[in-house]
Amino acid sequence: MSENRKPLLGLVGKLPSGTAVGSSGKTHCPLCMGLFTAPRLLPCLHTVCTMCLEQLEPFSVVDIRGGDSDTSSEGSIFQELKPPSLQPQIGILCPVCDAQVDLPMGGVKALTIDHLAMNDVMLESLRGEGQGLVCDLCSDREVEKRCQTCKANLCHFCCQAHRRQKKTTYHTMVDLRDLKGYSRIGKPILCPAHPAEELRLFCELCDRPVCRDCVVGEHREHPCDFASNVIHKHGDSVRELLRGTQPHVEALGEALAQIKEMNGALQARVEAVAAEVRAFSEGYVKAIEEHRDRLLKQLEDIRVQKENSLQLQKAQLEQLLADMRTGVEFTEHLLTSGSDLEILITKGVVVERLRKLNKVEYSTQPGVSDKICFSPQQKAGRCRGYEVYGAINTKEVDPAKCVLQGEDLHRAREKQTASFTLLCKDAAGESMGRGGESVHVAVVPKDKKDSPVRALVQDNKDGTYCVSYTPKEPGVYTVLVCIKEQHVQGSPFTVTVRKRHRPHPGVFHCCTFCSSGGQKTARCACGGTMPGGYLGCGHGHKGHPGRPHWSCCGKFAEKSECTWTGGQSAPRSLLRTVAL
Secondary structure, eight states: OOOOOOOOSSSSOOOOTOOOOOHHHHHHHHTTTSSSSSSEEEEEEEEEEEEHHSOOOOOOEEEEEEEEOOSSSSSGOOOOOOOOOOEEEEEOOOOOTOOOEETTTTTGGSSSOOHHHHHHHHHHHHHHHHHHEEEEEESBBBBEETTTTEEEOHHHHHHHHHHHTTTTTOOEEGGGGTTTTOOOOOOBBBBBSTSBBBEEEEEETTHHHHHHHHHTTOOOOOEEHHHHHHHHHHHHHHHHHHHEEEOHHHHHHHHHHHHHHHHHHHHHHHHHHHHHHHHHHHHHHHHHHHHHHHHHHHHHHHEEEEEEEHHHHHHHHHHHHHHHHHHHHHHHHHHOOOOOHHHHHHHHHHHHHHHHHHHHOOHHHHHHHHOOEEEEEEEEEEEEEEEEEEEOOOOBBGGGGGGEEESSSSSETTTTTOOOOOOOOTTSSSSSOOOOOEEEEEESSSSOSSSOBBBEEOSSSSEEEEEOOSSSSSSSEEEEEEEEEETTTSSEEEEEOOOOOOOOOOOOOOOOOHHSSSSSOOOOOOOBTTTTOOSSSTTTTOOOOOOOOEEETTOSSSSSSOOOOOOTSSSSGGGGGGOO
16 A cells, blocks of 8 residues: 555645634634643533643543443544443533543543644744743743644754654754744644554554554554545545435524524514503503592592581581570570569470470481492503402491392292392492492291201392392291391392293194194194094184183193193093194
């Protein structure tokens, strides 16, 4: 096999003008932010300095794996494959993407060296953007020239010594300043197992770069070839993978652009809705404040009105009390100190005055009450276009004025819901117009007082209450309706519960002839007959009532209870009539 020195994949060659190779993203460590020093390539393809990785806090994981590992390292090239086993694994987190990195047996220093990053660091140093390069031989002096044959950076002294040696006399020396336009000036990559040998070959079986000593040693029987000869095949496979990956990059870029656009639209929409919310809330707050001021003014007017009424009642009672005391004191003084003749002389005036005072009507109770309540859930109309709640009420329910209404007040059917309405009124007999009263209803059977029927009270929020109950058995029931532990007008009252409504087993028809389809044996409870042997009724014939009726009992009301007893006197053919 022969080595082909033809440059491949753009490893050697001039860069286009204006192209920057040593950008900070390729030459600076993301952890220490300085130029890479012995950069290591992580499995997530992020590069970090060796010292920075060693300072990361490792963690232990239990990993079941064999000789193959996702963590690539140069030191693992020559390790023998081990069978799968349960072994402790030391790992670190990538400082860029937080991906888990399983360290090989040699630790951080066994990770793959990023030679591409080292080349970029050298290029940046050549352009004067980084620290000056030091000689590869003496490691003391700054570099002046580079041996293109050995790919070594040499100072002036070492360059002269390099030329004096017979073995390296004819090596090509290039001034370092002439290399600033090159894309690669990196050092040769040496074999980790044989540090004196450069990695120039590739083992197809092990899929690893090897040196000449490796080929004659551990890889003796393995198919090997120069790296320049196999780079086309392996480069094409990498390019194929790259072509499959690039659409994902474009798709992800478009997805991120859409997300960014949606995020902008979201922010704009949020701001617009927030503005609407603020405008609505500010308007609502103003409406509530205006409604509050209106309620407070109404409350103040009520206070003034009630106080004026109390003051007027107070003045009237004080005047009446003064008149009463004057009459009582004068009469007592007359009876205790006056002579018989004096009493008889003034009796007429005194008696007339006392009789007049005794006829004066007055109330011992205050003319107004302190009944003022605030109902926060009561609708109060609209204010500034907003629905507002809360009303001040001065009405007080008077149980004696409350009225019970409804068809089911005194009658009901077993196992059927009966209902009636309670209309609440104040002392003046006016409807309360609002709900919220404590209404208690009890439905008690007369013969089973320990088994009351459950009653439901529905507040209609307008001063009326719907009361419903379902008696289980027929009989007489007592219904008690109380407000504030006082019976309302008409309470308690009795309800007679009858048996369930009996449905009609017959048919509601105009005549038997029509409903039965002309059957002669069909009969009707009205008792009508027809000539020709027809046992049922017919229009204009004997016994026909002249209007629609039930065939089973003869009732004229379609919605009524059947009164047919089902005795022997009623022919069974009454039930066989059908509606056409």
